[in-house]
Amino acid sequence: MKLTSLSLAVATLTVSLMSAGSTLAADATPAASRTVITQADQLPRRTVTLPKLPSELLAVPLAELQAIAAPVEKNLLADLQRYDIQDPATQREYYAALAAMAQLRGDWAAVPQWTAKGRALQEKAGGKLTSGLLTDLLSQQRAEGRDAAWLQAEVQRRYGALPWADVQAVVKANKGGIETFNPELIKGAFQSQVDAVAKNGQMTIPEGLVTAIVNSRMQLELLAANKQAVVAGLQAVIDAQAQAVAKPDIWTPRTFAIPATAPAQPVVVGIWDSGVDLALFKTAAAKGMAFDDDAKPSPHLLRPLGEAQGRWPELRAVIKGAMDQRAALDTPESRAFRAKMAGLKADQVKAFSEDASLAGLYVHGTHVAGIAVDGNPFAQVYAATMLWSHLNEPFKPNEDRSKATAAAYTAMVQGFKKAGVKVVNMSWRYGPSAYESAMAYHNMGGSPEARKQEAQRLFKIERDALHQAIAGAPEIFFVAGSGNEDNSADFEEYIPAGFSLPNLITVGAVDKAGTETSFSTFGKTVAVHANGFEVEAPVPGGVRMKLSGTSMASPQVANLAAKLLALKPGLTPVQLKTAILDGAERQAGADGKPGRVNLINPRKSAALVGIAL
Template structure:
């Protein structure tokens, strides 16, 4: 992940604070101030006109330097991100000694082996090529870059870099001005139109895109060739530790049905016959026949992107999406497969689209893919939860995120609707006997509030205060809901931003509650993925890389994320309860954590087989709380 968020006060104030030795304390993301950079006009133009972006980038660089001077930041992931950003800001002004300096600093703050060894790999190779005296844009420079990049790749161990090299072949092939214009310009154009300014993240994304288009797209052939050469010389089977840890339950097992909430964007219940929770007192539709306040709650309940109650189990497409929904989904699958390094027909079609499509066409795709993500996600999660478990009964508990572009403006009414809706949904779960809830999502002040306020033209100071106020309402409602259900284990995704969930304040991942387990993502070999969020709030890790499951309608697709790791833990928890339904939530949580094994990067790896082995010989008492828990016995 290149960056998530940076901010700064006015340069003079921060410099004065640094000079006085009174650096401002930073406990979390909310303590970092916000910035806006005046700009009106076509945002896509900035990607192909570095001369227009240069003065904005120079101010952003000064603000970053001021932040480092004026704020006492101790979170290593934030410091790594800030120096990564400074490296790209050095690239755009062609200051290659500074590129080397910032990459070295960023690597010094990196905790993952992948980041420590390969962060800034392409900028460093570019700087090496410049050092030969070759002129960028010439065949001699391309050859010098190819040599430098290949020389940097070859020593990297396959166990660390293999997954990234596989992914790069597809990703590099799609890169171009149209791709980045469609990805970023459409996202940030509402800021320029609505408020006449771009925020920190927008500027840093545009700097990154500009450098890629200017410096690295002309070297795409060399990049892909070097990655392919690395794959050819290093590729080797990785150990798959998950097969030996898997538990499969069958008809011969004496099982008790276990109700599990798939708290997500809804899922295609038709794909899981016999494994879906059913309310015999209700019928599908918009009438509340059983008088519980929820209409059509045959297989569960739901909230839309504004926190209002809905009866449908899947999010409906807009008319524009419905007009060509099949083509959109195929392209989205191809885009996912490109990112996973899969050479499929859909991936080839997607690459052709991103290579030849216009900024407008690609921008429309990225806008509409936000809907696809909400439509697809819960079904993929449900498929992982249901694997090998005939006793699971999955309840659809829908929670959709705002997917329109530009987004609607967050309001207190929406925040309070979410806060109340969470409590209502959890009350429904408790009444139905849910034992485990899968929460493959996070809410944070930046994504759900500041970004959307920025897109609606709200200036930085007002935006920060309003976002903090609204986020606090929603986060408190979610916390109250989870605390109200000590008889449910809430299993939460850590996040995919390669940072600290605790520092970012992402909920529910940062909650330190006795009935919450937060899950990081590792690959098949147990090594943390490049994207997974870690930090003190993470309890356990599971397979979250190229995990195969279903999408609505039954198509199989592989995708990666802590969203995929989380249902692997839920799958194990539900199986344990099916075999021993008398387990308390404290016992279940302790059983999962105590049988997890140490892994790279300080994570503990799920071991469903070991957890089940503790039950089947039985009936040895299970300690109420684990020594590996984040909670004391008095809580």
């Protein structure tokens, strides 16, 4: 179960790490005697029965919430003693959860010691420098009784002292998230989503939601009164860098376009996504195939907006405003977006959230398609549309639905074969946790452990069908986006990102300077990286927008594969994958040694297969 993305973004900024006593207890057991955890499903599941609705707990006396949180904190510490968790992102989640408990107790003095421990688990340059910094400052302010003016000055001083090239994306994203912070947004998200979990479960909820309650309560306690001070401090840092030398663009020189007069052959590119406005592209003879959210065939290759059609200009402006805000761009759209978020009331959050989700799904597939065929006049688009739901309430998992989804996957790949598709982009992913969360929402599946097992069983039906379908199409090259959760694709068992197949490659995201983005998911199966930050492409109707995500990085690799095939039609998927991997260049990590970013070089890959540019 998740809150709105904006609520989660702010929660990440304001959470602290564990107290000194808690950490010593967590580290007391030698690693050799702990049970090794290599996948998320191996972790225990527990529930908590609440005395009040989650939204009501956002306003109760702190002592009342402390009583609910205390046993949860004890369980988290016991887990860290019992388990050797092999995933740094999951370890950070544990530390953040324990930190929220420490904040709830007012253990401000211990926070700086343990934000350093959290930073040690960061693997990205920006995270290593900024993780926990705002938490340190907010905690110091509370411990010392400082005012907002002090906080503003300290934010400016501490962030301003960091190397701008490494932290600029994080600073801008943090400013954008905090600037749109609105207590009514948090309240509305709880009322429309988290309260539903409690009501459906007769007030018994997954234990992890207690941490969400504590996190959000601490946002309201620490950030609400300091929002303007923090924003002003971060803005001053950004303004001071207005004349700074921009990060070098090493991405654009690597790319190439195929002239329309080149001796090339048409290549059909499948966009397995949320729908494509085919009027914007050259298309294959067979236009595509679509399935609705229940995995039933649909005639709609582009998602219908329904009653929201008349609001499309407004919704498009919301998306652009959100993107501009995150990039710290002062545009009319970003100003309107800030005003919209700041003015939302709790009873408006559900409708706004669903509208934003609908708009996001509406633009996503078309934007991805635009990236996949850019600079390739020989590319033809085939729409492989999945009309996923935009509603806050999740589906009810069951065996019939999973079998229908499995059949849809098989049918989709058969459609690719019949249409002569040679490259397929898949900018989507999910794991068994999606089913577990949906079952928890609807109070399905029995005990937490039984629910976990049932979610795994249903997920396996779909995973195996998708794996078999892709493996059974060795003549097609599949490209998957890794994810945007800054976690491990294999630990979370994401599909298709977690697959290891000779005709599939998984892609992470960097910016144009080749720096791994703060959001990009990583892992053993993430083989290469491409630009996925502020990538411009069309949305339905033809207006061009800049969006970010591994969804934008993956079609960069599909774009390269399609260009190689247009110029060298005889290349097999295995040969394509080899050329892409051999052409990629390992980038240096924060320590100067070869890191995990393996940046593709389209020009070099083309040369490796004998294409002269």
